[in-house]
Amino acid sequence: MSTLELENISKSFGELTILDHLDLRVNDGEFVSLLGPSGSGKSTIFHLIGGLYQADHGTIRLDNEAINGKKGSISYMPQTPSLFPWRTVLENVVLSVELHQKPDKQKALEMLERAGLKDYANAYPHELSGGMRQRVAFVRSLLSPQSFICLDEPFSALDEFTRLEMQKWLLTIWEQERPSVLFVTHNIEEAIFLSDRILVLGSKPANVIKEFTIDFKRPRNEELTLTQEFLEKKKEIYQTLRGVLND
């Protein structure tokens, strides 16, 4: 059970207003994507949720409890895998647990097995490919004691083939566990393929300018990306985004 709510959030750095009265909500077990051009303040939103920055205005609520400026309330997966090179895969995935309580290695091993990483449990990150490292980073955020997961453009550094593989893999794992997810991306197709809902961000200052509900049934597979309905959605979102860029 985990919901996240941003209410009337404003944040500026000096003269520059990044977020202006932003509202967004992620329901329990929902996969919500934030879609927006680079520099639209997506990272700032995560830093606010993560407690690294204080909002100038407004409240952030996790399960109806204000978490403004409180670090470590959410489980976070950054753009780069950010694995510790001196830890094995197994030691890396328990890191987020280790910060708050005694880690359960057995549970970690089971999760690695489900994620298809069992054979790599004792490997070091530098022995893995880029896609594998991202999988490890995702398993780490799943194992994290916080139930709400924030993913910050996790696949943006991967090549197109690996990216598609990773999206399918992410969906299978997510459909088993069903955690609430806030996913940041600038890839329209990725957002449609994965999400229940897409929030399109306008830039400077960022605000949710349009919301799309994606109700393709789950489990989804890659054929979906070639269907007429999918392409319709993509076109619709693309036009919205173009409007944002032209402003």
Next chain:
Amino acid sequence: MFRKSFLPVSVIVSILIIWELSSRILAIPTWVLPAPTIIMQEAINGWSNYQHHILSTVFLTVSGFAIGVSVGLLIAIMLHLLPKIREALYPLLIMSQNIPIIVLAPLLVIWFGFGVTPKLLIITLVCFFPVAVSTIDGLRHTNPELIHYMKMAGATKKQIFTKLELPHAVPQMFSGLKISATYSVMGAVISEWLGANKGIGVYMTLASSSFRTDRVFVAILFIMILCLIFFAIIIAAEKIILKWHPGKEEQS
């Protein structure tokens, strides 16, 4: 392994051959420059004369190195955790290395006498610096992405230090350790010159004042061997501890 060592070994062997031949052909007196074979003879025949000197130097080096490294690590950690103090003390740290040890040594004897204290102090002074500087650098250059991740994951300052910054600095620390290990032998020999009754430094002073140049070279030989052994021990420890570290060819 054989291919790698072939080149340096052949260079050393040819230098030795040239040395041997020229000292025979030019008939250089032994007290000026003894031939390698004469040095080797003295090294083998004189073993019982000088082995206690070597043991004493090894003991002094190891204890001085241990103290120096601990001091270096403590300084590095302290300066890292207290940035204000780092600002204040870092220039002092560098200045401490500008004082020639050879000048400082007699002063230390005046202050602390001829016992083991000034000797350990000299080795410590020589050893702490490479470790301290390299460890501070390692601590400071922790990958910002990893620090960011740790903060987002709700790590405390202490957790960031023990779980991230400290292990992150270990490879850098080892490069300092390697330098300190070789310096420590030199530090020990210099400290023995000041006044001691045992040690390679003492053996060397006695040999040179009695024009036993062959023995001076035996001393030099053993100083080099000790340096190499200490260096090899550090490299072996590094290999064991940094087994996670990607090889050079994999780092991009």
